[in-house]
Amino acid sequence: MRIKKIHVQNYRSIVDSEEFEIDKNKTILVGPNEAGKTALLQAIQHLNPPSGVKPLSALRDYPRSRYSKITTGEVDPAETKVVEAEFELDDDERALLPEGMKDASYVLWRNLDNSTGHRLEGAPVRKSFADINKDLLRLAAHVDSQFTAAEGSSESKPSEKLNVITADWKTWDPILGEKAKVLLAWLDAVLPFVDEGNEKEEARYDSLKAAIGIGDARNSAVQALRKRVPVFVLFSNYFRVRPLIHLKQLAARIANSTLDEERFDYGNVCLLNLLGFTAAELSEMGTAPDPDPNNPEAMETYREKLDKRQYQLNAAEVSLTREIRSVWNPDESKGEAAKLRLRADGQYLKVTVEDDLGVEVELDQRSEGFQWLVSFFVVFFAEAEGDHKNAVLLLDEPGMSLHALKQREFRKTISRLAADNQTIYSTHSPFLVGPDELDLVRVVEMANRETGTKVHTSVTANDPAALLPLQEALGYDLAQSLFTQKQNLVLEGLTDYWYVDAVAALLRDSGDADLNEKIALVPSNTAGKVVYFATILHAQGFKVAALLDSDSAGDQAAKQDTLVHTLGNKGIMRTKDFLVSPVKSAEVEDMLRETLIDVAKSHCGWDVATVAAKQKDRPLVDIFESEIKGFSKYRLAKAFVRWSRDHTAKDLASDEREQWKKLIQAVNSALR
Template sequence: MKAKLTKFRVVNFRSIEDSGWIDAENVTCLVGTNESGKTNLLLALWKLNPANEEPIVPLVDYPRKKYHNYSNTNGEEIFIRAEFELEDAIADELSNLTGWHLNLMKDVVVSRKYNGDYDYSFVKNKLLSFQGNDLMSLFEKLISAFLISNLQSKEEKEDLRKIEQFINSEKGKIDEFKSYSQLEIIEIRKVFESFLETSYKRKVNINGFFNDHFFDDISKIIQAFEENGIEVTEGCITTIESSLPTFVYYSDYGNLDSEIYLPHIIDNFNRTDLGEKERAKSRSLKVLFDFVNLSPKQILELGKEALPERIIEYTTDYQGRKTKTNERVEDAKEVNIELERKKKKEREILLQSASTSLTKDFSSWWQQGKYIFRFQADGNHFRIWVSDDKRPDPIELEGRSKGLQWFFSFFLVFLVESKDSHSNCILLLDEPGISLHPVAQMDLIAFFNSLASENQLIYTTHSPFLVSTHNLSGVHAMYVGDSGESVVSNDLRANQKIAEKSIYPIHAAIGITVSDTLLIGCQPVLVEGISDQIYLQQIKKYVLAEGKYKNDKEVVFIPTGGVKGMSPVIRILLGREENLPYVIMDSDKPGIDKIKQLHNQLYSNNKDKVIPVSTFTGEGEFEIEDLMPKDELARLFAKHYRRVNSEDEFDYIYDKNAPIVNQMEAFAKENGYELQNGWKVDIAKDFQRNFDRIISRCGDDIKQLWINLIEKITV
């Protein structure tokens, strides 16, 4: 995508007073009860840049209890802000327009007001550090430019060799995993200036090359460390607007009827006073006819019959007065009958062609059966027939399952509204697949993940079967606050406040992912918390990718909400099957005490199924975090918690041989940070987001430890 949505914030829109900033992943899930405000959150985001030009309707969209204030605002209030990360080509274009380094151009905030106007701003006002991998890219770009420059034909070979050797030598000093300060970047520039001053002071071509391909870029980097006010010019706005994704919103109530009365549809297409549900259905019908590449008016015109003609004869007297003398009905003329035949044949071929195309495209999306669609037009009526490999007799769409009806309607809306810009639209799905069987709902998650390779997707649900076990960093809970406002939280632990007001009474005792184990023959492994689950999911992801996973069953890690939740969850799972589940426990004091209790009671004959982290790390108060590459966790923690009283940042002073969580807590205390509940989950989410980068530089010892762990629980 040209611009990736990274987070958004809704303010004063319907039931939402202030959602706070909500992180957006490739697939983001909003979980909550009915009336918690999930739909309103999607609607506000949709109206930022709707694919179908959906209007802002203040009478409906402005908070009802505050509407008396709206006349004083002139629609100048912002109701949606969204932060986007631009691809490098767009950031580079903005860099050329503003003169600032592209690292300051990558992140923009786009806001929309109730009057429809937009505001634009850049997120970063200055650089706090410059990443080594970006600096390495600068050197690689310099070398590439040097090798194809006209210096190769104009300068002496010895000079060329010396220059290339110098650049490569300086490149070799760059640590791509380090964060560089402004002073360090200035020192790099000084080295280049000294090299040219000493060896090539009088060489105009060589100095000109370095000015164009190095000093301009390095100066922009140094400048970007200074506080600045970057002006968003008209040129910037044009560039940003052209890269923004459109939003395609879909909900259940736009499902198509199997029989469509064309005159009624033609009338609705021209109306602006339809209610929300009727407008949604009209929208679904519009995309259907766009797909067929015909308008309802054309279908009616092509289906007109050659009717008999009524002939009336008159006589005219000398005063010019007409008198009816005869009336008869004549059969339709042959020329009209032939024209009718051609038009109906044309309509039949067009509908057949569209049906075949739809059937082919739909089969690549829907895996629950092989369906064949047929469009039929009969007079004023348009019908949709469906058959499949198991039931070959065509049945009207309305007679098929609600799940198929939903998916068919959603498929059309996505296919038509996003048109050729599939790779630059974001899908907003309100309660998707609620009418699907739980097995099909789980298939829908897999379908969402496949869509997310090109299209970001945000969906709402209150079904536990639509919460992905592999993407907890993208799950947010919603509930109704004390004053009736909608509240969004990324705290997925079963704390009392959210458990009472969100969906967690359903499965607070056994964690989000137990729905998977209840559905299919999975192998459950119990862990203490959500952060443990996230880390272990990533371990399993690596082992699977390496082809080292040898178990027939899918391993599902179930967080129990701490050591107190272990025994109740174990008993629940024992009600489902006789085998005791594996348990992975931290080796801190609460964990060791619980291990002893389990060994003496439920696991007295299966002690090997209770696995302390110390099995893999050696003795000490080690936790799941200590099974991860500690240097990476230290960097992630340091980004959240900067030094205040310490002599250096956490990632420079931690002890890699000691339990890292204890060190994090001690560092936070020393520097005046009060670690909030869920801070470990935030670090785990960052780890999950950066896992592909982390695994690329992870040591073999850690990777082998992960393989050993998975083998331990899949015996």
């Protein structure tokens, strides 16, 4: 079960976030300080929180400026939604649904008074008495005409029995539970009186039976699905692991329920859970029994316990060291070896780090970033193996104390974790947003306190500060690629980059065409800037080609003497040169015309198929801009990137495959 959409309302700084999509693996929230990212994650956790999380409170959590509506009774907490999510079901969960509901999605919400509700979206609607009453009366009249009481019997007609059953029912009463049961019994009783030759009444009977069963079928389905909802685990401040743990004292605090979870104890308890011991068990092992010549087996048992302890400590060392090194990438020539060591010594459990000389130092003597990373993996692995294995991870500003380059490595770790645990995280860091992950970004901003926190699915915001991490991420990646790759394809803009990268991956996987992986794709922002990028790269002695749209801006750029002189005719490619069917002023989007029309309808709700079919030589973007209010090239491109992750090259139209194969061959040839 994975989240598809989330909607947060009536929570602290959030009046109405508006509904926003969640990626099936990881979703990134970016935005300036005080935009409401932390509040957003806190609200989402309340959808299905782990035990121990404080419940919602109207006093604490309802937007403070509107709290008078609570005190005056204008707003009822029991009717006030805080968070609602729509889930996509996997095959196992669909198997729990009855026929006719297999394509439904599951929606769960939590109200301000901590009550929850749920429903099936896209399933047949539960019927009320008003919905079926007329058909019941018509069927009753029909079976009355076929009914003959036995001689001397005072048996009532079917219609009379129906009247008794429904005498005190209200028109709005839902048909489920006992009501559904008695109606189904009545239908079974009158079946022998339904004329087999009367197709209309036969169909009415079948329709009624199906309609009456919907309510209970939906109830059974949502109750089964409710048990499959993942736990939402918020790591807003990763608890630190102490380098030296006094086992007896920790065991006493656990026994007395006086744990200092706000500081260190939670991380320490997680470490012990990861090792498979309680503090009391390790403490007991720290005290050897007195030798007893009459009971040699006692010492042998104690020795086995110590061996087991050491083996489990060693296993934990290996797994934690492997994960830490995957992010940390220590330079052993500079003494940066990162081998974690866990030592049990009497009543103490020590956490140390071994350097390249074999010297062990306590964890708290290493950098803040390294301590954070160790604590993160300890807490995560302990929780993932426990109650939170089926969990959605909510990470608030992860890796803040890590160096920028180590944040880039940690981004890969998040992706790996997100493959099993759907992850939503907030960040200010451009190094935690990959250049190929912009379709995973949701921009969080607060224009003013009156409207509160808003979440934008498209890469847009009124506040430039909200987009700063994205701009920095692109800038850094572009700077890295400009002077490292010997072969470069300059593109007009970011959306062109997404299309070329995504389609190249599809064709590479299918074996249709293979864009040389050594070729860097360089978006230049506008057609006019292509010449600058091409000139700079060419001056460095690199091979350069450019792909330009066939619109007026592309024509103007293609005719610049500097560009022609730098790249030559072979190095300047135009979209119109690869189209099977000509399109006036063709753009990159026209090379995916049929697929983008379908993707726009299925992913964005934009339907331009009829207009596009009538105006085949008109640019697709031009059609979208005239037909769709609020059309965004970024949103369309992001939707295609998401589509490409779940499809293959065979799902592209045949003309589209041929067009892109020609383009890739031309690019490879120009940059050979």
